[in-house]
Amino acid sequence: MINDASKSSDVDVQALTALLDGEYAEIRDLVRTNLSTHASVLEEAEELGIDAFRERVRELTVELAATGHSWMGFPKEYGGGGDIGASIAAFETLAYGDLSLLVKVGVQFGLFGGAILHLGTERHHRAHLPDLITGKLMGCFAMTETGHGSNVQALGTVATYDAASQEFVITTHGDAARKDYIGNAARHAELAVVFAQLEVAGKPEGVHAFLVPIRVDGAPAPGVRIEDAGRKMGLNGVDNGRLWFDGVRVPREALLNRFADVTPDGAYESPIENPGRRFFTMLGTLVQGRVSVGGGAINAAKVALAIATKYAVRRRQFEAASDGEEQLLLDYGMHQRRLLPLLARTYALHFAQDVVRTQLHEVFSGDRDDEQARRELEARAAGTKALGTWHATRTIQECREACGGAGYLAVNRFAALKADSDVFTTFEGDNHVLLQLVAKGLLTNYAHEFEDLDQLGMVRFVTGQAVETVIERTSVHKLLERVRDLLPGGDEWDQEAGLLDRDYQLAMVRFREEHMLAGLARRLKRGLDEKGDPGVVFSHVQDHVISVARAHVERLVLEAFVDKLRTLPDGGDDGNDDGNKVALGLLCDLFALSTIESDRAWFMEHGRLTVQRSKAISREINNLCRKIRPLAVDLVDAWGIPSAMLRSPDLVG
C-alpha cells in the first residue's frame, strides 16, 4: 500500500459518536432504530409509482409519530415531548434515511404544526395539536405563491374581514397569487395554514395566517381549487400541490391570533405597533424550519461521504507502486483533496448546527428569549441553512463522481440523495436571499431603527449616517494588529510557522468578515452619493453583499468548531493525547486552512497573505490530508449512520 503517513493516533469511534450525538444521543438512537426497521422505504422510493409511494410515506409518517420523535417539540399538555432541541436532533438524524419521509415529517410537524403552535393561541392548540401530533389530522403550510417565492411580504392572496358574518373571505387574486409547491396539499392535507393579506374595513393590515379547511372527506372544500404540482426532480413521496381560493369563508377564530387579532365588530389590534416588525416577528417564529433543513442537509452530506470514503479504501485503480498491485483510491493525493476537506467541513458544520440548535432551544423554551437573542438566532439559522445546504449539494456531487459509474446506480444511494436534497438550497428560503438577510443584519446591527427594513429599505438606509458607524465599528485597524501579532516576525512570516495556530486561523476569518463589511458599507454609501438610484447601486454591490454574509457565517462555523475543541479535556493520565481530540484538531485545521485557501485570492488582494505563505497553506493542506487519510473511515463511522441506510452493497461491502 502506498501510504507515507503513519497513523498518528487512534480514533475511539464509539466515544466520538457519543461526543457528536451529545445530549440527544437517546432520541438519535431511537431514530436510527426506526430507520433500520423501515429501511425498505429506500427501495420503495424507486419501485413504487408516485401515488403508491406517497401513501407509503404518509403511512410511515404516522407510524413514526407513534414512536415519539416526530413531535418532540410540542408541549406535553397536548401530547408532545416538550423538548424543541430534541425534535430538531431527531429530524437531523432522520435525514440519514429517505428524504421524502424527512420532508413529509417536516411539513406536517414543523411547518403546519409549528405555525399553529407559534402563530396560534390556546383555542387553536386545543383544537388541533393533539390530532396533528398523532398524524390523524394532516395539514399544509400555504405561504409560497407562484409570483412571489421569496418575497412573502408581497404575496397576493387576500383575506377580507366581513364584520356582518364575522368571517374572513379568502381569495386568490390572479394566477401569480396561487399557492405553489405546497407540501401535503395535492393529496393529504385537510387543513391549511394560509398566509394572506388581511384587509379589515378596507384597510390593508399586512400578511397574516389563517386556518382554512381545504379538503372534506378527501374532496376539495367548496371554493378551494387544488392542483397537483406533478412530478419533481426528487421528493416524490411528498404530494406538493397548488391552491386557489375563491371567496372561501372561515370564521373569525380561524385567524392565528398570537400577534394580531380582529374584534368581532371589525377592529384590528396588535401588541406590535410597527407593521414591518409585526411581519418579521411572525415570520421569525418559523425559524425552526430553517434550522431543521440545515441540519438535515448536513446529515445527508454525511451519508454521501460515508459511502465515498468506504469505497475509496476498498477500490483499487491503476498501478502506481512497483509491487504490481493497484493503488487504493484514497491513497491518491487528488482523491484525498476531493474528499477530505469536505469531511472536515462536514464536521465543522455539525458543530455549527449544534450551536444554532441550542440557541433555538433556548429561545423557544424561554431560557433566553429576548429581541437580541431572536435576531441572532434568525441570522444564524439563515446562514447555517445556506451554507449547510450548499455543502450538501456540492458534497453529494463530488462523492457521486468519486464513486465513478457505480455512483450512478440507484442502489448506491447517490441518485436519491442528489435528487431529493437538491431543493434544500431553495426551500425554507432561497440561499441567496437568506445570505442577503444575513448581510442586512450585519449592517443594521449598528442602527436599530433599521432592523425591519426590506431590501429597498436596506439600500436606502445607507444614505443615513449609519454607514459611518458601521465603518467605525468594524474595527479593521484593531484586527490588523491582531493578525499581525499572531504572525511570527521576519522571514518566518513566509513560512509554514503559525499556520496551525488556532488564533491565527480565527484572526484571518475575522479580519475578512470585518474588512468586507466595512468595504460594503463604504461602497453602498459612495454608490448612492454618485448615482442615486438604490436599485442600480444594490445590483452593483450584490456579489459583495453575498460575500460578506458568507464570510460572516464561515467565521461562526470556525468559532463553533474551535469552541467545541476547547471544551474537550486534554490528554489522558498517561500523558498521551486523546486520539479523538487529535483527530478533531486535524479536521479543524483542515477546515480553517481550506476555507482560507479557497479565498486566498481575496486575502492576497487585501494584504493579509503573502505569496509564499499562500503556497505554504496549500502545502499544509496536502499534509493534513495525508494525516487524516488513515483516520478517514473511523471519522465517517463515528456519525453512526445505520448500515442499511448506506445500501451500496458493492461499494461499502
Added chain:
Amino acid sequence: MINDASKSSDVDVQALTALLDGEYAEIRDLVRTNLSTHASVLEEAEELGIDAFRERVRELTVELAATGHSWMGFPKEYGGGGDIGASIAAFETLAYGDLSLLVKVGVQFGLFGGAILHLGTERHHRAHLPDLITGKLMGCFAMTETGHGSNVQALGTVATYDAASQEFVITTHGDAARKDYIGNAARHAELAVVFAQLEVAGKPEGVHAFLVPIRVDGAPAPGVRIEDAGRKMGLNGVDNGRLWFDGVRVPREALLNRFADVTPDGAYESPIENPGRRFFTMLGTLVQGRVSVGGGAINAAKVALAIATKYAVRRRQFEAASDGEEQLLLDYGMHQRRLLPLLARTYALHFAQDVVRTQLHEVFSGDRDDEQARRELEARAAGTKALGTWHATRTIQECREACGGAGYLAVNRFAALKADSDVFTTFEGDNHVLLQLVAKGLLTNYAHEFEDLDQLGMVRFVTGQAVETVIERTSVHKLLERVRDLLPGGDEWDQEAGLLDRDYQLAMVRFREEHMLAGLARRLKRGLDEKGDPGVVFSHVQDHVISVARAHVERLVLEAFVDKLRTLPDGGDDGNDDGNKVALGLLCDLFALSTIESDRAWFMEHGRLTVQRSKAISREINNLCRKIRPLAVDLVDAWGIPSAMLRSPDLVG
C-alpha cells in the same frame, strides 16, 4: 426597469445561428425537426415505467436511424453517409432532447458500430454494418469491468485461442471481471464487442476485441449470463447490464483484426510491434465517443441556460427601485454573475468543440491522418470532454437554483437534464483520468520514446533526462517577456488598461500553462530524487497534474474562441461594427477574464497579477456582464433549441 447599461448593438439571431451551425446547418436542422416531431418523448421519460420507456427509446432510435442522421459516420458503401463530422454534429444537436435517446444512439452507432468499423476489417463490415446502420442488429460495447473501470489495460476477461477448433474461448475470471454498466446489454443487444486479454499458445498478447453473440431470439446465448444493472440516477431509457462469459466459443474470424490477427494454426501477428502502442492505437480509434459526449454535454448546458435566461427576464423578485415595481432577476448583479460567465464559457466551449470535431473529421477521413495528428486529437478530445462535461454539470445545477422552486418541477426540464447528464463526467473516460492523460501527453510530447506509458511509466519517465528537456522547452522566460510586453508600463499596469487586449488574455493563459508544466516536471524529478517511490511522488503532485491539464485545455478553448473571432469580417459598409461580432467579442472577453479571475490566486502567487489589476479584472467582469445582459436572450436564442425541447411553460412562457 433597472438597467443602467444601454444595448450596445443588436444581435442578428438568425445570422448567429448560421455562424454557430457552420457547415453542418442542414443536418442540425434535420435533427431539430426530428426532435420536435418526437417531443413527446420528454414526457414519456417521466410517465412510462422503465421497461416501456426502454422499448420506446429503442423504437425511436430505429426510427431516427431511418431519417439518416444517426449513422452519417459510416461508409456510403454500407449504407452510411460517409461524413464523420456530420455524424458528430447530429449527435451534438440530439442532446437538446431526451438524453436516454442520445446515449442509446451513441451506444448503438458510436460505440458498437464504431468499434466494428474501426477495429474490424471488411469481413466484419460486410457482415454487420448494413444491419446495424438500420438498427435491425442491436449491439453493445463490452469494455468496462467492475474491477477495472478506467484501467482498461488491466481488465480480467480472457480470450484463449484454441487452435484445434480454430476458436476463441472467452471467460470471465472472477466477479471483478464481469462486464459492467454496458449500455444495450440488459435488453436489446444481440451482438457484443467484447474486450478481453488475448492468449495464444499460452502467451498473453494484451487486450483485443471480439464479436460475441450474447442473445439468441431474445434469450442469453449459451455460456453468457446477463444481469440488469437496474435503475440508475438517469438515462433509464438505456438498458445497462452486466455480462459474464463462461467458456463462450467464437470462431477465429470473430477477432476484430484490423491491428492484430491470429493465424489458423495459432500464430499471433500484428503490424504494430510494441504491445503498448498497439493497445493505445486500438483505443485511439474509439476517440469519437469522447468527442461526441463532450459536444452533447455542451449542448445540454445550452438547454439549461436558455431556460434560466428566459426565466430571468420574465420573473420579478423584490422591489429595488423606487417605482414600486419588482425587479427582473437578470437585472440583479448577482444573477448576472451567476449566469453570464456560464453563457460565455458555453460559447467558448462551442467553438472549441468545432475544432476537435474538425480534427476528428480530418483524421478519420484521411485528410490529415498521421501519428502526430492522432495524438493531438486524442489529447484534445480527452480535454474537451472533461471540461465540457464538468461545465454541463455545473451549469445545469446553477440554472436549476437560479429558477428556484420552479426549477425543481420535472416539467421544467432540469430534473432530467441533471439526472441524465450527471454520468457524462464519468463515462467515456472519467474526467480526472482523462486530464491525467492530457498531462501525460504534455510531458511526453518532449520524449517520443515514452508516449505509450501507463501511469506508472509516466512517473518513472521523469527519472530520465527528459525532464530537463521539458523544463527547457517550456520557455517560461520567453513567455514572461511576452506578457510584460503586452502590458502598459508604469502606473497603468495596475489599471484596467489592456484587460480587453486579446493578446494579453492569451499571454496570461499561455504563461499559466507553461509555468505549471515546467513546475510539475521539476517537482516530479525532485520528488523522485528525494523519495524514490514513484507512487508516493505521483500521489503528492497529482493535483498539480490535474491543474496543468486544465490550464492546457482552457488555453485551447480560449484560442479556439479567438481564432473564430478573427475569421469574422470587420464591420459593414456603413462603418458600424457587426452586432454579432461585437457580441461575440464581449463573450470572449468575459470568458477570458473570468477564466483568469477564477485562478487569480495562482496568477498572483506567480507574479503575473498585481493586487490592483486583479481587482480591476473583477470590476471589468461586472462591467461586461452589464453589457451582455441586454443581449442575453438573443444569445441563447441563437442556439436554435426547438421550443418544445425547453418545455417549462411557466418559465419561458
